[in-house]
Amino acid sequence: MWQTPPGDTERAVGAALDAGYRHVDTAAAYGNEAEVGHALSAAMTSGIARNDLYVVTKLWNSEQGYDTTLRAFDASMDKLGLDYLDLYLIHWPLPEVNAFVDTFRAFAHLRDQGRIRSIGVSNFEPEHLDVLIDETGIVPAVNQIELHPLLPQQELREVHARLGIATEAWSPLGQGSLLENPRVVAIGEHHGKTPAQILIRWHVQLGNIVIPKSVNPERIASNFDVFDFELSEQDLASIAELEDGTRLGPDPRTFNFTG
Numbered sequence: 001m002w003q004t005p006p007g008d009t010e011r012a013v014g015a016a017l018d019a020g021y022r023h024v025d026t027a028a029a030y031g032n033e034a035e036v037g038h039a040l041s042a043a044m045t046s047g048i049a050r051n052d053l054y055v056v057t058k059l060w061n062s063e064q065g066y067d068t069t070l071r072a073f074d075a076s077m078d079k080l081g082l083d084y085l086d087l088y089l090i091h092w093p094l095p096e097v098n099a100f101v102d103t104f105r106a107f108a109h110l111r112d113q114g115r116i117r118s119i120g121v122s123n124f125e126p127e128h129l130d131v132l133i134d135e136t137g138i139v140p141a142v143n144q145i146e147l148h149p150l151l152p153q154q155e156l157r158e159v160h161a162r163l164g165i166a167t168e169a170w171s172p173l174g175q176g177s178l179l180e181n182p183r184v185v186a187i188g189e190h191h192g193k194t195p196a197q198i199l200i201r202w203h204v205q206l207g208n209i210v211i212p213k214s215v216n217p218e219r220i221a222s223n224f225d226v227f228d229f230e231l232s233e234q235d236l237a238s239i240a241e242l243e244d245g246t247r248l249g250p251d252p253r254t255f256n257f258t259g
């Protein structure tokens, strides 16, 4: 629900739940947790079980630290209107702030209390993961990172596989920039699929958790329709050639913003 204005959020989450999505990703920083909560509450009233939903939010940078995390979690849960969260993520590592270890200890405490099912991180580089695991003895369940064919994150995916961390891709469509790419369009024409479906299928075949963002009900539904075809080795090789290292978001090694 990144960059989704509060007014569009409730409708978009409702459309996604109608289309069969059950994983909802938000963050304190997106300013729309309350609207996500309204959509989840409506879904549960209309018969979707809480157990079938997978709700994720993220701790914002200004709240890193043990006590501040406990307070920020309560504030997010009040907005979401839930009594437990499926996955809580540290939004950014903030290497200069150097508080992610204490933050994760607070996450572990909340997990031990039964208030969070799984705890993870976002935008962590291998050196941040090493420190986190060495200091806390806990392996995060997930690392949500910028990942798309321009930035396929081979090294981090290998580190995750070795450590047993699930890779989750943000901006999986390159924030829409890859949807007109001639290679992606051509592969789509071959399979009778849209460029977005090709990119989402690419993530699925890489083993990524993928959270394409759309506020449009038709696109939300069609983005889910990726389980009836398979990209060939040749398709994957063609997409691999798109890698050029482009980052659309901040570099986690130098991003220390706490505003």
Ligand code: A2P
Pocket (backbone or CB within 6 Å): 170, 171, 172, 173, 174, 175, 176, 179, 194, 196, 197, 211, 212, 213, 214, 215, 216, 219, 220, 222, 223
């Ligand atoms: P919209 O919300 O108007 O559908 P990413 O997930 O990489 O951040 O990309 C999100 C962008 O891709 C949004 O601008 C979204 O626009 C657009 N988008 C998502 N799905 C589709 C689709 N199936 N066709 C075209 N654009 C899409």
